[in-house]
Amino acid sequence: MKNRLAYSGLGPILADRDMSVRDLGEMLESRGTPVGKNTLYRLIKQEPIDRIDLQILGALRDALGVSLDELLIFETPANTLRQIPAAKQRRLHELMARNSDGKLTKEERAEFLKLGREAEKLTLANARQLAAQRKALQHS
Missing domain, CATH: 1.10.287 (Helix Hairpins)
Structure with a gap:
């Protein structure tokens, strides 16, 4: 069985909404869940995530109104590059x-x-x- 890697879907979500990390940080703070900007910047990178605080994940889900599977994406590394049909x-x-x-x-x-x-x-x-x-x- 191949290892599945976890990636954050936060970057594309923010891009779709034309939001910055700063905007998101302010939104979370106004909702009573301040999250460090370094944590948010780490979550918009397109690198595998080793671990994530579930409280932060829940706060992001609630603030952005998205599902967990939109925020946390699991992929099996492919051997070939993929193309749109x-x-x-x-x-x-x-x-x-x-x-x-x-x-x-x-x-x-x-x-x-x-x-x-x-x-x-x-x-x-x-x-x-x-x-x-x-x-x-x-x-x-």
Whole structure:
């Protein structure tokens, strides 16, 4: 059985909401759960998490209104880089062009955002894999 690594989903969540770490820190403090900025910065990095305080995880979940599986993502390291399927990639390009022209309908915008998030998740997974391989090479 391959080892599964835990990653924080906090970075993409903040990016989707156009929030900074400082904004999040202020939000948590106003809710009575101050969290150190170093802890929050550590959680937006795309590196495996060895441990996390469950009170902080719960405070983040409550403050951001997200589920635990959005905040804490478990992945099995892959041996190959992953790609978005060709049909989805073509559709994403079409929607990107229409978006650039300002011609997206409400439904197309929702589809565009969904496909964009899917592509972003694959990109992050590939970046994690490459970083882990680089780190392994440096230590060998």
